Amino acid sequence: MNFLNRAFKNVTRKFSKTILLTLTFFLIGNLVIVGLGISKASENAKVLTRKKMRAVVTYQLDYDEIYEYAMSLTDEDELSQFYENYPRINLSNVAELLNDERVKTANSIYNTLSYGGNIDYVHLGNRAEESSGTGESCMMDENGNEYCETYRSPQFFLKGNMFPSMIEFEDDEYNIVKGRFYTQEEINEGNFVCLVSEALANQNNLSVGDSINLLASDYGTSYLEQIGASEEDYKNDYEIIGIFSHNKPITPDSSNYDWISPYENLDNMILMPSTTIYLSSLTIQQKEFDYYASLEDMHDTGYYSNPENRPSRDNMFKNMYIDNAVLLLSDPLDVDKFVEDYSESLPQFTMLDANNDEFNRLAKPLDTLSMYANFIVRLVVINAIVIITLVTALTLKNREYEIGVLLSVGASKFKIISQFFVELALVAILGFSLAVGSGSLIAKRIGYTVLEYQISESDVQDDGGKYYYGYSIWDEDYTNDLTIDDLISEYEVSVSAAIILEIYILGLGIVFVSVIIPSFMIMRYNPKKILMNQN
Amino acid sequence: MSEILKLENINYSYIDGGYQRVILKDLSYTFEEGKFYTILGPSGSGKTTLLSIIAGLDSANSGNIYFKGESLDKIGLYKYRRNDISIVFQQYNLINYLTAVENVLLAMSETDNELPKDQKAVAYNLLERFGIVKTKADRMINQLSGGEQQRVAIARSLASNVNLIFADEPTGNLDTATEKEIIAIFKELAHEYGKTIIVVTHSDAVSEMSDQRLILKDGALFEDKQ
Structure with a gap:
């Protein structure tokens, strides 16, 4: 008992x-x-x-902190010095975050439009396309003389990343069909390599290893004449290293279909390293600098009188910074902990944003x-x-x-x-x-x-x-x-x-x-x- | 006969209304094995206090108690109560949500003493020895008469195989016939089984049947020569 x-x-x-x-x-x-x-x-x-x-965290400048700091500076010189050395996100900070095993990949995207070349874009046949193409726009100068500039509509969307993968590929929004994505070495070197969509490759009978020719910008003919440049200064060849597919096809049912421009169609998106996009217009930028440096009245700014400011490959890599980096984590549930882990050790004026506002509100x-x-x-x-x-x-x-x-x-x-x-x-x-x-x-x-x-x-x-x-x-x-x-x-x-x-x-x-x-x-x-x- | 319990200079007093009330004063006595003792004394003389002290339910202010030559301080009161003694009360002190046999088993489960393996059979046998047949042994306590309950209490006191049994007015609530039966059991336990029985009582019938009558007077124990 x-x-x-x-x-x-x-x-x-x-x-x-x-x-x-x-x-x-x-x-x-x-x-x-x-x-x-x-x-x-x-x-x-x-x-x-x-x-x-999506388990994404954005590494970016903390604009609130920057504003508060700037407001706290009472000395004019201090303030101007602060703005001259404006805080930047540099790649070494992002590299540290990328080393964390919770991070799958990162996007730091630089986009620009391309205005044609030796390939034809994928056509939608909508109203936006009908009104696009080349044209002429005329204006009056200060002496009352009319002058006209030719213009062309952008056809391709150049999307560059600073990292050798993209969130879209990790999320299966884009998939490599043939070839490969660009490497970190190619990013660091600014190699002229690219990936084209499957539709664009089919339309132009392109394969991996072929090259395409694109205009990296659009300048008016009289302006080019004025600075002593030509279209050849921003026309580049890019080697196709990969062909990709995507899951956002545009169909007549798509929202706002009639007014989707050719470059807004992902079929006309061309992926390449961000550094390549920067280098694509280097020659024309150098010619612009040389032209303005030759004008004495531009010397008052001090910028054009300093040869060190002339755009160059070295200058570009030396002063390279990014606006932000979007980090994709493997597990959405790690997001808050990840932000918490790094918040204390981040450089001043930078922050990690878990993009939680909407989620928290709901x-x-x-x-x-x-x-x-x-x-x-x-x-x-x-x-x-x-x-x-x-x-x-x-x-x-x-x-x-x-x-x-x-x-x-x-x-x-x-x-x-x-x-x-x-x-x-x-x-x-x-x-x-x-x-x-x-x-x-x-x-x-x-x-x-x-x-x-x-x-x-x-x-x-x-x-x-x-x-x-x-x-x-x-x-x-x-x-x-x-x-x-x-x-x-x-x-x-x-x-x-x-x-x-x-x-x-x-x-x-x-x-x-x-x-x-x-x-x-x-x-x-x-x-x-x-x-x-x-x- | 050899000694089983030795009391040495036991003192017990308490403060009552600002005055010190002395209950036991330098009390010494030696109890022997196999004898049936009764302790008598007027009301308030300290009989129950003495019983509670020698039964390990309370501690004296000073003095020593030895069980088989070993001090109770050394044995420990819990262990002493568990393995060396058992107590029978006037109110039987049985647990009411247990049956008679379960109450007997309760004592067996707590003791460290060596017991037969089939404890339940032993418990039934014990109860039967004191007139509680199996059908009654399986009844809840409140379904038994006072006399039967006291028999169960006595059976429980023997269940843990101890040599020293205390009883406080064990026949106080019983009729004369049952009282006689209980006294006979105590005598049998002492003389047939070598147990030492110490009973605090007012009853002359009980004390007359004991081997040794002790009178508690002025805080000390005296043997009654009659």
Whole structure:
């Protein structure tokens, strides 16, 4: 008849007490399950939605910090010096972040338009195409003479990255069909290599190893004449090292189809290193500099009188900086931790942005729900501890006699306390087990009702996340479109095995804490006083 | 006969209404194995206090108690109560949510003494020896009469295989016939099984049947020569 056996007998034979305590634990269990169920559903919905989002972190300048610092400078010279040495994101900072095993790849994109060459672009045959092509625009100069410039519409979109992979390839938006992507060495050297779309390659019968010729910019004929340059100064050959496909085809059903320009069609996008794009217009930039350097009135600025400012390959690589780098992480759930890990060690005036604003705004009703649910759980647990402690303490008074008997036969106080703990634990397990079924139903009912109310009370239903006017090729926002429906679709109140386990652990925790105070009472009991008083 | 319990200069007093009330004063006595003792004395003389001290339910202010030559301080009160003694009370002190046999098993589960393997069978046998047949042994305590409950209490006191049994007014709630039966059991335990029985009582019937009557007077124990 050890203490476990005694506890079991007490629970099974003191029936009315057991029923009352079971009912108490049943009610507590229901409230805890409702709270935990709703809280977990909210957390799960956030996690699942987060997983659906791109795991991107943007490394960029902290413009707020720059502004605040500039405002704090009262000395004019200091301020102008600060602007002369304006903070930059340099590639070595990004390289450090790229070394983190959580990072898959990064985009630091430099885009420009190309104005034709020796290949034909992929045609859509829409209205925008009809109005594109070459033309002439005429203006009057200061002497009242008319002068005209020819212009041409851009046909190709040159997209350059500073890193030897792209988020779009990691996300399977683009895929290499033939050949390869450019290497870090080719980026560092500014090699004239490129990747063309499958459609463009098919249209022009291009293969890996072929070369294409493109105009890296568009200058008017009179301007070229003025600076002593020609079209040849920005016309370059690029070797095709890869052919890629993409998953954003444009069809007549596409939004704003009629006004999509040829260069906005991803079929007409050409990928190459950012450095190559910079170097593509180096010759024309040098000629421009030489021209302005030859004009004496331009010397007042000091810029054109300094030969060191002349664009050159060395200057370009030496002064290279990027506006930002978008890092793609392997796991969306690592995003916040990644930002937290590096935030302290980043160079001044730079920051990591987890692009969380939209997500946080939409998740607000769930956060509120989760907060209330957790509050209920805490309140219930505290109340449960108080109630069970009082019940146990009051019961103890009635069981003094039994304690005295047990002490008189040599049972230790520890065993007596253990018996009371086991008795309560058995009842708690019984009560919570009964509550699992009913609590699950109540949690579902309440969970959805309260969430609907929360959403109707918040402002998230007015705006379904970001809206785009069709697809924009200039759009470099790598965060996903997100609506409140995305979150709600992941919100499912259910009582999982983990919650059940948590409830039992919580229940045993309540019992354990509830037994502490009565235990002190037992420790103070004197068997002589109890038994002699009884007798 | 060899000594089982030796009391040496036991003192016990407490403060009552600002005055020190002396209950036991330099009390010394040696109890022997296999004898049936009764302790008598007027109400308030300290009989119950003495019993609680020698039964390890309370501690004296000063003095030493030796069980088989070993000090209780050294043995420890819990261990002493668990392995060396058992107590029978006037109110029987049985646990009401257990059956009679379970109450007997309770003492067996707590002791460190060597016991037969089939404890349940031993418990039934013990109860049967004191007139509690199996059908009654399986009943809850409150379904038994006072006399039966006291028999269960006595069976429990023997269950842990101890040599020293204390009883505080064990027949106080029983009728004369049952009282006689209980006294007979005590005598049998002492003389047939070599147990030492120390009973605190007001009852002349009980004390007359004992081997040694002791009078507690002025805080000390005196042997009654009659």
